[in-house]
Amino acid sequence: MFALVDVNNMYVSCERVFKPSLNGRPVVVLSSNDGACIARSNEAKDLGVQMAQPWFQVQHLEREAGLIALSANFELYGDMSSRMMSIVGQYAPRQQIYSIDECFLDFEGVRGDLVEIGRDIRRTVLQWTGLPTSVGFGPTKTLAKLANHVAKTADRKPGSYPAALAQVCNFGEMTQAELDAVMGVTEVGCVWGIGRRIGARLTEAGIRTVRDLANADVTALRSQFSVVLEKTLLELRGTSCLGLDDTTAGRQQIMCSRSFGSAVTELAELEQVVSDFASRVAEKLRQQGSAAGAVHVFITTSPHRKQDRQHSPSMTVPMVRPTTDTRELVATATRALQRMYRPGFNYVKAGVMLVDLHDGGARQGELDLFATDKPTVQAEVGRDRAQLMGALDALNHRFGKGAVRIASAHHGRGTQASVGKQERRTPRYTTRLDEIARASS
């Protein structure tokens, strides 16, 4: 039996822990640049604010409905997440951290009343971190996700489902008839793995509810859609196709990208941004102990600015050998940018992605006919380089991000359109001593 535990409205809930006056108010958290809404409290959802909706479209609700907007405070959310995860992980032998706010638990071999365990998880997380959670149990991961959806919705919208299913919902202890009834009133788009496009195609084909999908013909579905949807269907019927992955394998790609505060046309400014992004991904790369085999760089104009000519080039450049060196990665990314850039375009976003990642410890042996250095010298160079990068990371960790950086990244601090605004960010209460919460007398 699997459980899915997730935090309700994670980012907003993190903010509310340190600012209880936000409770009961409509609150949204904004993306970088304060551009779009990336988290909404229930009250904000009730006002009709959509996920990823541009802020300027709903800003009028500030005055009209008391909507409160905050800039994203990812340092806070990340720290709150690891606290929550370590608590939840105590409840089952295996845990898969699936995203910043949710994890799967595998209760294989665990005895006891799962609903009671679920309630205990909720109580403990709430008491120890202040975060509200929902818990769903099911014999497959897809069913656990669905049970979680039911638990949350039953709590938020009384009458949508039986009240007993609110907050903690265990499909495992329901009869087939009860499960059928729940699935019959749940839209197919609520299922994990069914997004807008597939959802629309399914609806067109007469498959509107989860029950319709569960009863659909497997073979026909596979040929019309894909093996992915076939697995989803089987999982809905209780056949487990997706295992729990609790390995701590590193990521397969590492990215840093951002929209700018306003359009950028100059190469020099893009060079600063791209070297800055390359430095950040290099740091993340070393953190997970990998080496990058290639660098992918992109810049793009805004498809929303219809009056502008569009240009969205991208380029993937292989490295001679996998590297972890910020200097090489920055130089490679910058060269790619210089080759792609064309003057006269309003670029609004750029990104650097490291791909073809290798285990940092493994080094491909090579035969270099032109090498003049002896192998021992080469090994020393490698060691020096690792020490240099280690020192760079240590300094930036101790004195703050960007304390020491490659000279091409932000050599000036002039009027940079590319530096976004974050005017509404709350203090990093749990990770910065000088921003710690104060109890006023």
Next chain:
DNA sequence: TCTGGGGTCCTAGGACCC
């Protein structure tokens, strides 16, 4: 005026092999 930033997996099609 103003439109997120990360990730994953699967598939189709082309290059190339014998």
Next chain:
DNA sequence: TCTGGGGTCCTAGGACCC
């Protein structure tokens, strides 16, 4: 008229997730 057959590997792009 008619132009092989069976593979693998890689990449770009599309779908999805939060």
